[in-house]
Amino acid sequence: MGKITHFVHQSLDGFIEGPNGEFDWPVMDGELSAYSHALTDSADIFLYGRVVWDMMSGYWPHAEEYSTHEHDLAFAPVWRKAPKIVVSSTLEEAGWNTRVIATDVVEELTALKNSGAHLLLFGGSALAAFLTEHHLIDEYQIFVHPVVLGGGKPVFHTPQQRLHLTLTESRTFDSQVVLLRHELAAQPA
Numbered sequence: 001m002g003k004i005t006h007f008v009h010q011s012l013d014g015f016i017e018g019p020n021g022e023f024d025w026p027v028m029d030g031e032l033s034a035y036s037h038a039l040t041d042s043a044d045i046f047l048y049g050r051v052v053w054d055m056m057s058g059y060w061p062h063a064e065e066y067s068t069h070e071h072d073l074a075f076a077p078v079w080r081k082a083p084k085i086v087v088s089s090t091l092e093e094a095g096w097n098t099r100v101i102a103t104d105v106v107e108e109l110t111a112l113k114n115s116g117a118h119l120l121l122f123g124g125s126a127l128a129a130f131l132t133e134h135h136l137i138d139e140y141q142i143f144v145h146p147v148v149l150g151g152g153k154p155v156f157h158t159p160q161q162r163l164h165l166t167l168t169e170s171r172t173f174d175s176q177v178v179l180l181r182h183e184l185a186a187q188p189a
Contacts, residue, residue: 002113006128007039007120007154010144015152016123025147029175033071039141040078043120047129050088056122061096083085087127106134129157135184140165144178
């Protein structure tokens with residue numbers, strides 16, 4: 001059986017973007033970068049909502065033109081090569097080895113999980129909330145950065161129901177980023 005892992009960076013006050021949409025605050029030290037690369041290497045498919053897709057596809061195809069950071073230089077070719085899925089009702093097609101799912105999202109992703117695929121959901125909050133509501137996310141890997149943004153887009157939309165999780169790992173990286181890794185626990189009847 002496959003799984004969906006939600007991989008997201010957030011501020012200490014629970015935001016994935018600053019008040020003006022900024023995403024310039026995550027710190028990718030060597031240790032966190034190595035962990036991130038191992039996580040992406042474990043995935044069969046990268047999964048995005050349209051908003052995060054727009055950000056990723058605007059940067060990673062030509063990341064070497066924008067950055068000399070070791071993390072970026074190592075991840076850019078991985079990103080270009082990896083199979084990707086974008087869940088969107090407005091995007092009709094996407095390049096870079098990417099499939100768009102516009103309808104039957106729960107069924108399509110469930111079928112991929114049942115086939116044994118490991119999908120890695122990158123950031124975002126709308127798709128994460130939708131998948132959480134449908135109990136499709138098996139693992140949450142939340143990286144809490146030592147910054148308070150004072151507002152912005154929250155990592156979680158207000159849930160429609162309570163969700164029980166089990167903490168399976170916590171870890172502090174050299175950059176003082178804390179990983180909180182949770183798996184979906186058996187839900188009470």
